[in-house]
Amino acid sequence: MIVEAGAFALILALALSIAQVVLSAAGRIRRSAPLAGAGEGAALAAFAAVAMAFAALMHAFVVSDFSVANVAANSHTAKPLLYRVAGTWGSHEGSMLLWCLALTGFGAAAVGLGGSLPRGLRALTVATQGVLGTVFLAYTVLASNPLVRVLTPPVEGRSLNPLLQDPALAIHPPFLYAGYVGMSVVFSLAVAALIEGRIDAAWSRWVRPWALAAWSLLTVGITLGAFWAYYELGWGGWWFWDPVENASFMPWLVATALLHSAVVTEKRGALAGWTVFLALSAFTFSMLGAFLVRSGVLTSVHAFAVDPKRGVLLLIILGVTSGLAFTLFAWRAPSLGQGGLFAPISRESALVLNNILLAAATATVLLGTLYPLIREAMSGESISVGPPYFNLTFTPLMAALAVLLPAGPLLAWKRGDARGVAQRLWAAVLVAVALALLVVAITSPHKAFAAAGVGLGGWLVVGALVELLERTRAFRAPAAETWHRLTGLPRGAWGMTFAHLGLGVFIMGAVFETSWKVEAAETLPRGGGLDIGAYHVTLDDVRPVAGPNYDADRGTISVTRAGKPVCQVAPERRLYTVGGETTSEVGLCYRGASHIYIVLGERRDSGAQPAWLVRAYWNPWASLIFLGPVIMALGGLISLSDRRLRLGVGRRREPAA
């Protein structure tokens, strides 16, 4: 009964989304407040309906109702509750429902928080959001309905891929989807503004909070995914330049560019066309990601919920919605003004450079992801584009961006003072160089390039702090004044400092871990050991243990340094009894920011003596890789709480109509 109610609610949501489009559009055309209000009501109701359908599906998963085809295919009674709940979005159908939930949720949020928008713009935004809701709900209802029953329910379900049964991965999709779909509001605002023909500072200010929220959520989502890969896949890799990872990274890069160009549009009225272009691109890349991940056109190590036939439908949705939006852009863009003047050395120029480099980085990821397809379609030859390509193209672009970054916030708008900036940054230069030299001194083998990379990370961190000191006139004004300035800093400024600092932390961690990780593997009997860097790893014991839906061998492994105990870990090798898959739970031993990462491998008896393959990695500074993006996302959230961004601020710009 609950399932039927859910299925009905889903169809109702589709009808409400259609009503949302028609009513809102009519409200704009006739300039009728009641009609537009009805459209907003439909948007809120559509969200409520999708939430009901989602709750119904989640309930079916929790109670293991195998008469629902989707539950039977993706769940199992022996699965722990958390993973039964997470199973709701663990399949193609369920994840599309989560997508629709986020889409209508952001639509409802736009209605709830968009009170300050001019009426026309608001009605058109709600209408556009309704169009997106309609196409994705139609797809879910007609081609990918998760609430379909089977005639003869199986006694037991087929369970969820055990690799996905992990706390980080259970919450990874909701963050990722909220981030992906958060860009839809930005998209709708852009379409609405293009139709209204007015793109100005006020519009940028309305776009920013949505872009910031989506960007922060996407940052968290990607980081969770990377952290999951790091400790679950068992070889300590956290980024593989895999198509599925790239699919989530492209919207992030575009959103990052958008956040920066929107500042120029807001403060100086310039780059309006480019900002709108990015606003449309961000959600386009989100939809491209949804298509790439689900269609199976690309082989990926994370192949997920692949279905080529439905992939074509997603491609059509992508082509039509984005195609229309960009056509509208091409038609309206020439009428957008150029905005304020600026000199070659200015904040504007720096932000434009930032955007050029981020656009090039996006192009790199896009080309690297799609080129094998293009090449195959054109000449029939198949090629591979792997990590070495990205190291040669993406990395130098990002390095250039990082070199320029600390100067940007110190430059004045319109006309900056290059010498003044250099004077303020010399301390940061010294610290960065000293850090690089220190890294060369303490590491072996010596790697000049990698040391420079770590120094570059330090440059960003110190650069962000220098900017903070400049703003507060620290050491130049009395302490009381500095304190006063510090507490009076707008949240947006804090957000920027955190985001830039987080990027520096990430770069230091990523470069250090990649360049100086150490690996060792041996077949060990009980009591046997191996050396990894300065540490000695001993396999004390291995015992069988039984989990809720798996059997495992659990090792007891102790780590010592110069004879002194450091830590004990218990890595497992699990066999999931339902599907017969093997997974490994790594043992992680934290030493400051560095990790000793231990994997219990297969059993390899030598003669009568039992022995196991044990792999150990020394991953120096690995925590920084995940800490950096968390700091960045935190920066986004701090900035989001800035009172200048509260949606009421734009009101005074509303024309008296």
Place this chain on the structure above:
Amino acid sequence: MRRARLLIAALAGVLSLAAASDPAERLKDPAQEAQARQIFRDVRCLVCQNESIDDSEAELAHDLRQIVREQIRAGKSSAQIKAFLTERYGEFVLLTPSFSAGNLALWAGPFLVVILGGALLFARLRNRTPDPDLTPLEAQRLRTLSEDETR
């Protein structure tokens, strides 16, 4: 019974665990082994879902690693080994796309974006700054005049 099942599953091993570091496969000479690992990271496991043979535990990856290690032991250079693999399996086997005409767009694309963006920025800046043909004095006068007008 359970142990037997575990063992079977362990042998079936669907999960890759940086397979290349397996002590049973390693070369004795650390320098040669390092060279082998370098090559592994650039060779695709052809039957896997986008993994290098350095990471994959698949049968084919194991075979490819063996071929590479044997050739290294025979003293062949990395370039020779990659050429051999390309000959045998096509360009698909290498994770670094070649610098060939067919891949021109792939390699040049990102830098083209930088050049294009730079050109647009330059054009924008040029349009807005005083004509460089003016002498500095003229430019200065022009600026003061226009500033006076806006006041």
